[in-house]
Amino acid sequence: MDKVGLVLVGHGSKLPYNKENLEKLADILQKKSRFKTVKVSFLVRDRPKIPEAIESIAKQGIKKIVLIPTFIAHGVHTEQEIPEILGLKREESILKAQGVEIIYGEPLGADERIAEIIEEKALRALGQEGNEANRIGSLTTSNKMFNTSISIVRQILSDTLEKVPKTHATIVERVVHATANPELAKLLFISEKAVEAGVNAIKSGSNVIVDVKMVKAGIDETRLKEFGGRILTYIDDERAIELARHESITRAAAAMRLAVNEGADGSIIIIGNSPTAAFELANLVKQGLTKPALIIATPVGFIGAANSKDAVSNLSIPFIIVKGPRGGSAVAVAIFNALLSIAEGGNGTLEL
Template sequence: MEFEHVKPMDIEKRSMEIIGQELAEMGISLPADKAHIIKRVIHTSADFDYAQTLTFSEDALERATDALKQGASIITDTKMAWSGINKRALENLGGQAYNFISDEDVAAIAKEKGCTRAAASIDKAANLNGPLIFAVGNAPTALIRLHELITEGKLKPALIIGVPVGFVNVVQAKELIMETDVPYIVARGRKGGSNVAAAICNALLYNLDSSRGAKKP
C-alpha cells in the first residue's frame, strides 16, 4: 500500500484538487461563483451528490455577502453546527454566532407550546438586531418555524441555509423554504447535517476573510 505524502498545511489544498479532478471525471462543471461552497461541502462530507443537490436562490450569495459585510449574526439549530463555524473569521467581519438550543427560556417556551427547542430557538433569534443568517443542519421544525414567521411578516432573514438531515418532514421543510422570497441555500432531499451547515457558513466567510489569503476553492 502506498500513501500520498502531503504536508499537513497542504492537506486541504490537495483535497480540493482531488475533488476538482473527480468532478471533472464525472463530467460535472460547477458554477464559478458557487464552486467554493459546493467543494467545501463535498470536502466536509466526502459526498459528491451535493454537486447536484445543493440549490441556491438567485441572489443568495450576493445577499449573504452583503449581510456578512454588515456584521450579520449566524444562528444555528445545533451546538455542533455552532462549534464548526470559524468564529474568528466571523468576528473579523463584525459578526457573532449564536445557538440557543440549551437556554432555559427556550426550554420553557418549547414545553409551554409543545414544540421542539429548535423551533422555540428561532423565536428567540428573531429578536436579534441586524442581518440574520440561519444555518439549519438538523431540525426541520426550525425551517418550518422560519417559514411561519416569514409568512406572517415577522422575520426577514438575510439568508437561510436549509440542510437538515433525516426522514421526517425534512424534504417538505426544505421545499417550504424554497417557496419563500428569502435568499436560501438548500440541500434538496434527505441529506445534510450540522457539519454541512457549518461548512457552508465557513465557505461564505473564507471568501471574504483576507487573513486567509487568496479565496479558497
C-alpha cells in the first residue's frame, strides 16, 4: 500500500503525553512500511487538526487516505464530530473531495490484543508492588544458571563454534542449551544472510507469525515490543478453522494461509510444530503471494517434517532450519530468542 496514507485521530490534551504516545505509535506504523506515510491528528488543543493532517498527506500526491480514530469505542467524537469534520453523512464511509479518497475506519474496539496489553500492564503493576529485592535476586540467580549452562555448551561444542560466525554460534548455543542435545548443532542450517535478515526485521518492528501457541508462549513478547513488533498466531482463529473445514486442509495450513492474506511481507515466520504449515508457506512463497524477511522452520516428526523443511530451504527467502525429522517448538523458540538477543546487542549470555 505504497500509495495510501494513514491518519491516526486522537482527542488532544493540555498535557504532552497524549500527543507524544500517538506520535510514537505513528512512528512504529511508519517503520512497518505498510503505508506511504503515517500522520497524527487531534480534535482539540493539539495540532495538527484532522484537515491539516489530510492536507499534508495530499500534498505528497497521495490520493487515498485512511483515518483511524484511536478510541476504544464509538461515541460522540467518532459518530458526530469526526464525520462532521470530514463532511461525511452518518451512513457514508467514503468521501471523495478534491480527487482524494478519504476512508473512515473503526475505533479500536474490544480487541484481544488490547486485552493482552492490559493484562501485561496489570501483571507488571503487581510485580512492582511485591518485594523488588527478592525479584531482582531471583533474576540474578536465574541468569547465573543460564550463563553457566551456556559456558558448558561452549566447552562441549568448542571445535564446532570455532568454525562458524559469532552470530551463528549464538544460535547454535541457544538450541543446544534448550534441548541438551549437542547433535542438533550438526543439523542446524542457517542460510546466507539469515541472521542479518532476522535481526534487521526485529529492529524494524516487524511482526512475528508463529504456527502454534507453544511457540508464542516461549518468546518474551515484552522484549519484542520494545522494537515495535508483535507475535501473531492464527491457529485458533475462527476463520482458519472454517477455512480448514471448507478446504479439507489442516488448521495449521489454513492458519498460515490466513496469515499471508492478512499480510506477512517483511515478517519473521516461525514454524516450530507443523509440517503442513511449512508446506503451505513454501507454496505461497513460490506463488509470489508473500515475501517474509525470514523463515524459521523446525517441525518435528517422521511424517513430512524433513520434506517440509527441505521445501523451505529451496526458497529464495532467508531461512533457518533443522535438517531431518528432529526439531520442535523449543528449538524454534531458542533460534528466535537468540536473534532477539543479538538485536538487543547481546552475545548470548544474560546480564547479572
